[in-house]
Amino acid sequence: MVHRPKKAGKSIGLVPTMGYLHEGHLALVEQARKQCDTVVVSIFVNPIQFGAGEDFDTYPRDLSRDQALLEEKRVDALFAPSISEMYPAGYHTFVEVGGEITAKLCGASRPGHFKGVATVVSKLFNICLPDKAYFGQKDAQQAMVIEKMVRELNFPIEIVRVPIVREADGLAKSSRNVYLDAEQRKQALVLSKALAEAHSRIKQGERDVARLKEIMRAVIAASPQANIDYVEIYDAADLSDVEQVDRNVLIALAVKIGSTRLIDNLLVEV
Ligand code: AMP
Numbered sequence: 001m002v003h004r005p006k007k008a009g010k011s012i013g014l015v016p017t018m019g020y021l022h023e024g025h026l027a028l029v030e031q032a033r034k035q036c037d038t039v040v041v042s043i044f045v046n047p048i049q050f051g052a053g054e055d056f057d058t059y060p061r062d063l064s065r066d067q068a069l070l071e072e073k074r075v076d077a078l079f080a081p082s083i084s085e086m087y088p089a090g091y092h093t094f095v096e097v098g099g100e101i102t103a104k105l106c107g108a109s110r111p112g113h114f115k116g117v118a119t120v121v122s123k124l125f126n127i128c129l130p131d132k133a134y135f136g137q138k139d140a141q142q143a144m145v146i147e148k149m150v151r152e153l154n155f156p157i158e159i160v161r162v163p164i165v166r167e168a169d170g171l172a173k174s175s176r177n178v179y180l181d182a183e184q185r186k187q188a189l190v191l192s193k194a195l196a197e198a199h200s201r202i203k204q205g206e207r208d209v210a211r212l213k214e215i216m217r218a219v220i221a222a223s224p225q226a227n228i229d230y231v232e233i234y235d236a237a238d239l240s241d242v243e244q245v246d247r248n249v250l251i252a253l254a255v256k257i258g259s260t261r262l263i264d265n266l267l268v269e270v
Helices: 003-007 023-035 063-072 113-128 137-152 175-179 182-187 189-203 209-221
Strands: 012-017 038-043 077-079 132-136 158-162 226-235 249-257 260-268
Touching: 012 023, 012 113, 023 038, 023 132, 023 158, 038 063, 038 113, 063 077, 077 113, 113 137, 132 137, 137 158, 137 249, 137 260, 175 260, 182 189, 189 209, 189 226, 189 249, 189 260, 209 226, 209 249
Parallel strands: 012 038, 012 132, 038 077, 132 158
Antiparallel strands: 226 249, 249 260
16 A cells, blocks of 8 residues: 555655544644645554443444545545454554553553554554654643654654644544533533633642642532543653643543543643
């Protein structure tokens, strides 16, 4: 698939996704289109990054709609492998990124998740041979994990991070937003509201991380269907602990609205 452009000296940009595409995914595609000669998008709902009891079976899928959207964006190739192509019977090889980066946030809530992500992304890199690969800041921890993997395993690939695309009212776009009913859709705004509140307090001079987390928790508690998984503030470079906002920090949260787990984050540069 990619050998011809590769031989012709064309640059390849890869956008890995799980499909059910929205404007967040398409922002990655547009960035790749600007920077690369050949753009490859992968669509694969990767079973090994889902835990038991998570939404692998119900994850939204619509390949023909996705295909049409990608054609509009002048994508050169869509790679949508089957599970057995990626993980044939007897498959036993995995990539595990260690350290604090995978131990916290979604790594703590979803054991094995980042092992599944690092493994599938490694395979996609080897199959698609990209020069650049595009990841959304929406999944900030995932981008950090991939950057660390690329550094430590010497993949000759540049990781490009793309800012979060939001709905007009602030909700981060996500394929999982389709799970929300009308009332839950309203309540889902507590994620972006909590981040905005923390941001404005920081701008007013609040630096205490424990206090800022309390403030965010209070915003979320006002919503009866919201259950906090985590609300955290860590060093944006390596997710190490911080007590004061005295360097760039990542404010990250995961909240269940009904049975739908949503994540959001804000990078605060000081
Ligand atoms: P997913 O299909 O959810 O695995 O996402 C595929 C890629 O799109 C990941 O790199 C995500 O971070 C990125 N992405 C998903 N939603 C957004 C968004 N709202 N804004 C920017 N990037 C996003």
